[in-house]
Amino acid sequence: MQKISAPSRQHADNPVLGVSTMLLSVLLFSMMDASVKWLGEDYPTQQIMFFRCLVAMIPVTILIYLRGGISILITQQPKMHLLRSVLGISAMAFAFYAFSLMRLADAISILHTTPLIMTALSVLILGEKVGLHRWLAVIVGFAGMLIVVKPGDGMLESCSLYMLIAALLIGFSTIIIRYLSTRDDPVCITFYFTVAGIVVSAIGIALLGWKSPSPGGWFVLITVGLLGGVAQYLMTLSYRHCEIAIVAPLKYFSIAFGGLIAYFIWSEIPDFLSFSGIALIVASGLYTLHRELLRGRTLIR
Numbered sequence: 620m621q622k623i624s625a626p627s628r629q630h631a632d633n634p635v636l637g638v639s640t641m642l643l644s645v646l647l648f649s650m651m652d653a654s655v656k657w658l659g660e661d662y663p664t665q666q667i668m669f670f671r672c673l674v675a676m677i678p679v680t681i682l683i684y685l686r687g688g689i690s691i692l693i694t695q696q697p698k699m700h701l702l703r704s705v706l707g708i709s710a711m712a713f714a715f716y717a718f719s720l721m722r723l724a725d726a727i728s729i730l731h732t733t734p735l736i737m738t739a740l741s742v743l744i745l746g747e748k749v750g751l752h753r754w755l756a757v758i759v760g761f762a763g764m765l766i767v768v769k770p771g772d773g774m775l776e777s778c779s780l781y782m783l784i785a786a787l788l789i790g791f792s793t794i795i796i797r798y799l800s801t802r803d804d805p806v807c808i809t810f811y812f813t814v815a816g817i818v819v820s821a822i823g824i825a826l827l828g829w830k831s832p833s834p835g836g837w838f839v840l841i842t843v844g845l846l847g848g849v850a851q852y853l854m855t856l857s858y859r860h861c862e863i864a865i866v867a868p869l870k871y872f873s874i875a876f877g878g879l880i881a882y883f884i885w886s887e888i889p890d891f892l893s894f895s896g897i898a899l900i901v902a903s904g905l906y907t908l909h910r911e912l913l914r915g916r917t918l919i920r
Contacts, residue, residue, distance in 0.1 A: 634860070641857035641869045647850035649876035652718060652727060653884065654843045659719025662830050665823030667715050667843065668708075672816030674844020678852055679813055682806045691804050692811075700808070703795040704815035710788035711816065717778035717785065723881035724889050725767050727874050728897040729782045735760040735903060736790035756903040763899025766892055809851070871901050 658667050683691060694700060718726055735757045767779070799808050832840055874897060881887040889897065 637857045637860040638869065640853045640860070642872065644850045644853035644857060645870055645873045646876050647846045647853065649727070649873045649880060651843055651846035651850065652873075652877055653723060653880045654839050654846065655715050656718040656721075656723055656726075656881075657884070658836070658839055658843065659715065662832070662836065662840070663824075663827060664712055664716045664719075665820045665827055666829060667840065668711055668816060669820035669824060670840040671711070671715075671843050671847055672813050672820060674841050675813055675848035675851075676817070677845070678848035679806065679810055682852070683810065686804065686806055692807050694803050694807055694811075696799055696802055699795060699799055700803075700811045701815075703792055703799065703808070704812050706788050706792040706795065707812050708816050708819050710785045710792060713781045713788065714785035717782040720778040721782060722887045722889060722893070723885075724874055724878035724887070724897065725779070725893055726782050727877040728767055728900050729764060729779065730786050730789070731871065731874065731900055732760055732764050732783075732786050733789045733793065735764075735900075736787055737793060740790050740794060752906075756906045760900050760903030763896040763903065766896030766899065874901065 655667055655671075683689065714726075714730065738753055738757050764783070796808060878887075878889065
């Protein structure tokens with residue numbers, strides 16, 4: 620697999636726009652995660668996934684039109700798209716289910732171990748060399764993750780294990796996305812994943828059932844898809860108008876945004892141990908991101 624070089628600087632000319640769109644993207648993603656948690660208390664995971672993917676096709680279709688039509692969807696990598704879709708959909712299923720039972724800030728912080736997981740996977744899968752400093756960052760980050768997860772008899776009941784599996788699957792998926800992004804347009808990659816998500820979640824509904832939404836449920840289910848689609852577009856726009864080194868660390872604001880939303884909706888307050896673990900994850904993740912940027916690579920949500 621080829622390494623991904625840093626994006627062209629031809630669009631990196633508006634840092635104010637880049638920072639503002641990234642912060643708005645992170646906020647919308649946090650709102651989407653909170654909406655998934657709220658829906659998970661009453662609706663099955665496959666139903667939430669179906670609306671997440673179906674409604675997201677609206678902005679994806681608009682982007683296809685703006686980028687020149689269906690010719691952008693031509694690919695020579697169908698098997699890699701299929702593998703990416705299997706991993707990504709599985710990660711979504713684990714994460715959406717875990718959101719319903721975990722504290723929001725804890726869940727989001729575990730997902731932010733993905734850069735650490737990718738560092739380890741880059742050694743195992745790509746044969747890359749990782750220095751002592753980055754290995755130490757991985758160890759510190761995983762120590763923080765263990766503090767948040769609290770391994771023990773209640774691990775399955777808390778669903779922290781499911782969220783950790785989601786982070787692992789996202790790590791595998793992101794490596795494949797890096798490979799595909801050297802060959803296909805990002806809209807093409809998003810399209811096939813979204814279509815696969817619609818198909819798989821629809822099959823899940825047919826096999827596992829459907830719950831008729833209330834008026835409020837319809838609104839939140841549709842909102843989840845719109846939030847995810849718009850947030851993804853804003854993140855892409857941010858990378859086009861500002862240096863990655865400036866805007867990528869802003870993604871860690873999602874832990875703060877998620878924590879505030881969870882406090883006002885569910886009165887969730889992380890305990891001291893969870894807060895300490897989150898701090899270790901953020902610190903090690905930022906350092907890992909710094910090292911990745913020095914190597915000219917990007918990390919995808």
